Amino acid sequence: MAIIYHPEYATHIQFRHHPESPERLEYILKKIATLKLSQEIIKPEPATEDDLLTVHTEKYVDFIKNFGTGYLDGDTYIREGTYEIALLAAGGAMRGVQESFLRNEPVFSIVRPPGHHAGPKHGGGFCYFNNAAVAAKNALKRSERVAIVDIDAHHGNGTQEIFYDSRDVLYVSLHEWGIFPGTGNYTEVGRGKGEGYNVNIPLPPHSGDSTYEEAFDAIVMPVLSQFMPNIVLVSIGVDAHYKDVMTRLELSSKGYMSIAKKLLDFSEEYCHGRLVYVLEGGYNGLALSEVTGGIIAMFEGRKIDIQYDNVKDKNLRGKEYIDKSKNELFKYWKL
Numbered sequence: 282m283a284i285i286y287h288p289e290y291a292t293h294i295q296f297r298h299h300p301e302s303p304e305r306l307e308y309i310l311k312k313i314a315t316l317k318l319s320q321e322i323i324k325p326e327p328a329t330e331d332d333l334l335t336v337h338t339e340k341y342v343d344f345i346k347n348f349g350t351g352y353l354d355g356d357t358y359i360r361e362g363t364y365e366i367a368l369l370a371a372g373g374a375m376r377g378v379q380e381s382f383l384r385n386e387p388v389f390s391i392v393r394p395p396g397h398h399a400g401p402k403h404g405g406g407f408c409y410f411n412n413a414a415v416a417a418k419n420a421l422k423r424s425e426r427v428a429i430v431d432i433d434a435h436h437g438n439g440t441q442e443i444f445y446d447s448r449d450v451l452y453v454s455l456h457e458w459g460i461f462p463g464t465g466n467y468t469e470v471g472r473g474k475g476e477g478y479n480v481n482i483p484l485p486p487h488s489g490d491s492t493y494e495e496a497f498d499a500i501v502m503p504v505l506s507q508f509m510p511n512i513v514l515v516s517i518g519v520d521a522h523y524k525d526v527m528t529r530l531e532l533s534s535k536g537y538m539s540i541a542k543k544l545l546d547f548s549e550e551y552c553h554g555r556l557v558y559v560l561e562g563g564y565n566g567l568a569l570s571e572v573t574g575g576i577i578a579m580f581e582g583r584k585i586d587i588q589y590d591n592v593k594d595k596n597l598r599g600k601e602y603i604d605k606s607k608n609e610l611f612k613y614w615k616l
């Protein structure tokens with residue numbers, strides 16, 4: 282299977298000790314090498330400005346391009362080269378889509394900077410351009426329906442905004458409720474012809490394996506199978522892991538594998554194996570590399586030894602929240 286990665290991703294440093302650091306990808310690459318996983322690493326081309334304009338306004342693209350140096354928001358710094366590296370990250374997600382269509386198999390785009398907080402007219406939260414959204418728009422050139430499943434611990438407010446009026450792109454997000462960026466309530470279901478095609482499952486702190494299992498079985502998988510996408514994109518963040526201190530969600534590596542298996546089986550049954558993982562967050566190198574390595578191994582039909590398998594949520598801690606989402610979504614989907 283193919284991995285999309287560019288060595289230049291390592292040159293993106295916002296400032297010293299920023300959690301979204303080059304070491305994140307070093308951990309992943311080391312894991313891939315240790316486990317002797319995919320040797321097929323494809324270097325992507327940068328996205329073009331036209332590609333960005335499919336999801337961002339011209340004003341915003343020019344704003345980033347000519348920004349100079351300084352803070353975009355409190356957590357997101359821009360310096361010389363940031364624009365170019367952000368284009369390369371969007372290009373990496375796009376290449377993932379292209380390869381997955383070509384091969385009818387899963388592809389993992391290991392990119393940074395991440396993208397899911399970038400909306401049509403804004404960036405922030407470590408993001409400049411929305412990689413997954415640019416890739417989804419690219420996928421629409423050769424398909425009718427694209428699903429984005431966002432399992433980063435934070436809500437992908439940018440992706441939601443971009444596709445809020447659209448029924449061609451289904452956006453599904455599971456995230457911790459009450460943290461950055463503050464959006465992603467279950468009542469945010471889309472607008473106009475996009476109504477019902479935006480699915481939020483906000484979860485309380487300490488939700489973990491059993492809650493995610495139930496959310497996938499009760500909502501995510503039924504919605505996906507009714508939507509019938511031609512390709513599934515996964516905005517993967519490993520910051521919902523219990524080892525990651527950025528949020529209070531408590532998924533184990535085992536929980537991540539279980540989600541990955543459901544999405545893999547779905548893609549094989551419903552969309553010719555087309556499945557593209559696009560990396561978003563995840564700030565604990567050990568958890569990040571174990572989960573990404575485990576998923577890539579799964580794509581190759583292999584199983585790795587899991588170290589972080591402590592199941593902390595065995596009793597559906599987020600059940601009440603899942604039910605709220607379900608009640609809202611009943612209007613649009615058979616659940």
Ligand SMILES: [Zn+2]
Binds near residue numbers: 520562
């Ligand atoms: Zn995140």
